[in-house]
Amino acid sequence: MTKDRLAALRAAQSDEDDVGPDDVAVNVDGNVGYMDDFFNEVEEIREMIEKIQNNVEEVKKKHSEILSAPQTDEKVKQELDDMMTDIKKTANRVRAKLKVIEQNIESEEHVSKASADLRIKKTQHSTLSRKFVEVMTEYNRTQTDYRERCKGRIQRQLEITGRNTTSEELEDMLEQGNPAVFTQGIIMETQQAKQTLADIEARHEDIVKLETSIRELHDMFMDMAMLVESQGELMNRIENHVQEAQDYVDTAKQDTKKAIRYQSKARRKKLMCAAIGVGVMLLLILILVLYFIINRDNTPSTPPAATHPPPDGG
Known part of the structure; x- marks a missing residue:
């Protein structure tokens, strides 16, 4: 038709x-x-x-x-x-x-x-x-x-x-x-x-x-x-x-796909680095807290000073 x-x-x-x-x-x-x-x-x-x-x-x-x-x-x-x-x-x-x-x-x-x-x-x-x-x-x-x-x-x-x-x-x-x-x-x-x-x-x-x-x-x-x-x-x-225009479009599409993949990989790497950094910081904080708690429990108590009665005047 x-x-x-x-x-x-x-x-x-x-x-x-x-x-x-x-x-x-x-x-x-x-x-x-x-x-x-x-x-x-x-x-x-x-x-x-x-x-x-x-x-x-x-x-x-x-x-x-x-x-x-x-x-x-x-x-x-x-x-x-x-x-x-x-x-x-x-x-x-x-x-x-x-x-x-x-x-x-x-x-x-x-x-x-x-x-x-x-x-x-x-x-x-x-x-x-x-x-x-x-x-x-x-x-x-x-x-x-x-x-x-x-x-x-x-x-x-x-x-x-x-x-x-x-x-x-x-x-x-x-x-x-x-x-x-x-x-x-x-x-x-x-x-x-x-x-x-x-x-x-x-x-x-x-x-x-x-x-x-x-x-x-x-x-x-x-x-x-x-x-x-x-x-x-x-x-x-x-x-x-x-x-040539079609080839350019096809190449641009491929480059765009590559850029998206690279961008996605870069984003994942940034998130992983951030997560690792936060994890390290939390670990350091936890270590410091445990350190102070342990030191406080192991510190000996100082006995109170002895008091002597005043001498008798008689």
């Missing part, structure tokens, strides 16, 4: 608009809906790219379904053709919309290269372009993989008929574009032979369609790939800054 990212995009614009006195002010000609239209366009392109991505996954399933079936299912093949047509149509729309955004960015650069809105547009355009190329690269890889699997299927079917071919020989046959080169010499007396022939012709037809599709998308693919490559240095710098 497609997520609603308009709020996040608008929040990003709001952050960009919070410029300080030394920053360049945003110039949007006072039009409140100026960036809203752009955000809506970005979301529409994102949804189309996700649609292509989902269709590519379905195409993979159809490929496996076709190759695993003992006989060609025309319904499944038609569904596959419809998906490929839809992918091509949607991809052309995405490419056209990205081109329009690119042209608008180039026009605005002549007016204000430091505009915050322009930076947002560049970032969004670059992100969408890279995602689009990633999805189309996966689609191209899927088609190429299916072509190789179809070749393998043809090669195995030819081996069943007693005709062994190398991969190079098979490629030469495919380049001729005539399924008869695969089936010449096959005796059609048995039902198995007829089914083998039909399967070879069906796989050959699939390969022809794949090659046509790959050629049709090649120019668009290369155009977008070159665009993303030109943006690569900028995006790599951004990614490096993000990674």
